[in-house]
Amino acid sequence: MKEVIQALARKKNAIILAHNYQPPEIQELADLCGDSLELSIRAAKTTADIIVFCGVHFMAETASILCPDKTVLLPNTDAGCPMADMVDPAALSARKKALGDIPVVTYVNSSAAVKAVSDICCTSANVIQVVNALDSDQILMTPDKNLAKYAAGHTDKKIHLWEGYCPFHNDLTPQDVAAAKQNHPEALFMAHPECPSEILAMADTIQSTSGMIQYAKTSSLHQFIIGTEIGLLHPIAKANPDKQFFAASTRMYCTDMKKISLADVKNSLETLDGEIRVTENIRKKALGAVQKMIDMT
């Protein structure tokens, strides 16, 4: 199946991208693996006509925002993000207005329509840099309240929260982490900023998904407890074959991230079903927020 799909991709001049949380067989198929923004930026530089984005809906939208001339396919269009769905553009615009038109910093895990009414985007890796660079002493952050609290701990600015969260990161409890530490006393605990504050307080280091992979590479330690979605266990172990990685909780399993199968990818390439296209009006406005972040960081 892998060889059939890769031959099909070559024939159609397509590139296959996979997020770090995708199932191992999808990551092994892909031309590039990484976090969502990393993948979109790298895709924008390819000469491929078609981008097959193995991730969730907002990621394919971001690729479409950055690469309007390419066909972007999401092989299973049911793959969404519950956190991205916790904010809509009308409610966000109303809250911004009620707060006196302060700047809105939006996590890339959001729809194109929400990005379009935002001042700038951020990722979990650059959120502190983005917040501190803005010329305002008050900021509204959306949709992730945990990421916003993490940023609030690294700035003097007043951060207004949006009550969104990733159900799988938000569900990690101090008891889960304590049990993992007890089972693996030599291991270093890495947490993703989408985890609640009490989890971040227990972390030895706070990292984005790509940051975790890099951190493990340069660390002299050999065991790590991973406080993010368990799909990351595959690429982090592959990049560090002499080290051991343990899930902080096996409940950190995003069902949407596991919806795309090899058969979906093959079908999408054959039929071009699952095209994601952002309307030009929204795309231009959303690109402003994404591009501002890229230029700043």
Ligand code: SF4
């Ligand atoms: S892991 Fe969380 S933030 Fe990522 S796609 Fe799944 S629900 Fe959304």
